[in-house]
Amino acid sequence: MLRFYLKKRLVAGKKSFDLELEYALADGEFLGVRGPSGSGKSTLIRCLAGLETPDEGFIKIGEEDWYDSRRRIFAPARKRRVGVVFQDYALFPNMTVLGNILYAKADKARARELLELTRLTEQADQFPRELSGGQKQRTALARALAREPELLLLDEPLSSLDEELRDSLGDELVRIQRATDITAIMVSHSKAETRRLCTEVLELRSGHLNDDKLRVY
Amino acid sequence: MNIDPLPFWVSLRLGTWVTLVLVLVCFPLAWLFSQAKGRWTVWVESIASLPLVLSPTVLGFYLLLALSPRAPIGRFFESAFHVRLAFSFAGIVIGGCISSLPFMLTALKTGMRGVPGNLIEASYSLGKGRLETAFRVVVPNMKTGLIAGIVTTFAHSIGEFGVILMIGGSVPGLTKVVSIAVYERAESLDFSGANAYALILVVASYIGIFFLNSLQRYESRR
Numbered sequence: 001m002l003r004f005y006l007k008k009r010l011v012a013g014k015k016s017f018d019l020e021l022e023y024a025l026a027d028g029e030f031l032g033v034r035g036p037s038g039s040g041k042s043t044l045i046r047c048l049a050g051l052e053t054p055d056e057g058f059i060k061i062g063e064e065d066w067y068d069s070r071r072r073i074f075a076p077a078r079k080r081r082v083g084v085v086f087q088d089y090a091l092f093p094n095m096t097v098l099g100n101i102l103y104a105k106a107d108k109a110r111a112r113e114l115l116e117l118t119r120l121t122e123q124a125d126q127f128p129r130e131l132s133g134g135q136k137q138r139t140a141l142a143r144a145l146a147r148e149p150e151l152l153l154l155d156e157p158l159s160s161l162d163e164e165l166r167d168s169l170g171d172e173l174v175r176i177q178r179a180t181d182i183t184a185i186m187v188s189h190s191k192a193e194t195r196r197l198c199t200e201v202l203e204l205r206s207g208h209l210n211d212d213k214l215r216v217y
Numbered sequence: 218m219n220i221d222p223l224p225f226w227v228s229l230r231l232g233t234w235v236t237l238v239l240v241l242v243c244f245p246l247a248w249l250f251s252q253a254k255g256r257w258t259v260w261v262e263s264i265a266s267l268p269l270v271l272s273p274t275v276l277g278f279y280l281l282l283a284l285s286p287r288a289p290i291g292r293f294f295e296s297a298f299h300v301r302l303a304f305s306f307a308g309i310v311i312g313g314c315i316s317s318l319p320f321m322l323t324a325l326k327t328g329m330r331g332v333p334g335n336l337i338e339a340s341y342s343l344g345k346g347r348l349e350t351a352f353r354v355v356v357p358n359m360k361t362g363l364i365a366g367i368v369t370t371f372a373h374s375i376g377e378f379g380v381i382l383m384i385g386g387s388v389p390g391l392t393k394v395v396s397i398a399v400y401e402r403a404e405s406l407d408f409s410g411a412n413a414y415a416l417i418l419v420v421a422s423y424i425g426i427f428f429l430n431s432l433q434r435y436e437s438r439r
Contacts, residue, residue, distance in 0.1 A: 049342055050341075050342075051338050051341070051342065076341065077338070077341040077342045078341045078342070078343075078344045078345060078346060079344075080342075082342060083342070084338075084339065084342040086335050086338075086339060088335065090333070090335040090336050090338070090339035092336060092339070092340075092354055092358070093358060094354075094357035094358055103340075103343060103345075103353065104343040104344070143343070144342075146343075147343065147344060
């Protein structure tokens, strides 16, 4: 179970607002967080990943505290068992597909398994610059899963793909999430995408929930 | 025309030592500056860039004072390592390092800042620390910056004049570098001799810069 309460002051140009959100997500669920640009979606992902520090709150996964402002606990990103798929995938250009996965965990058997799961076996020795958008997305996903994280965070993973590819890779994402039974949170600005792929959906407006849990499948 | 090869040998040794020392010194400095956000970096970076705008003679004069056996640094080297820095090869290496530091530091800093921040964050999120991220993600993705640092530092240090003359004088085989040889030949009105030394330096510098530009062109096309 992932439980968190986060509060962070966000400044966008001359405007500022508080991102304030409390939520609990059961193991194996796939939460979609949607909202317009600048609503605090990516900051939420970054705070959960340990790439940004909230102003106050807590993040607890199972019995493990990743962040607690009162007890001054902050586990940096490298100490959290988290897998992040960045919006532009952030693949290491100097490594092949296999190299990117092995960088996360030097376990060849696990890497081969992930290559098969993400249907990238044939591209194992290719560099990121030689891959299509969809292959890059799947490489980023395989790399994020390599360390067997407790939480998978996806920051608009489908936004840079064309519509047709977005649909098929969205399905692929759900297949892999279910196959690995990993708790996942995906941020997206698309209402249709989150509704179609996620088991729970939240909508953020200027840092706050627009409504309560909008839809539970 | 009598061309003495010794100044070339001294310049080559000087350039190699300065480049090697500066790669080792500037890597952690550049990493620190590229990551740090505090205002103090502006102060420290400005000091590190000072040799770019300071007259080499002024820099050389203060270095000579600092490295002389009467000054604390010079005294320390003499008592601890039995090395006299003023008018020695070790002294001109130190002078060359300080004089060329901004070239290496700027090139490495620019190279590191050119590595997208999300690659570094991706590495952290994959459980890697700063050191492993620096060596396995940052360095391989800033090759052009590293080579630019090496080429410009080497070219600058083999052509160094003012600082070297102030600290090292002109001891043949020890501190007499090519640029000092050019100066001495010109001063004694041996223009063809000065021209021979100078021309070799120009060609060597051109080859270095040409190599650097070709590499940058190749990298930008990739």
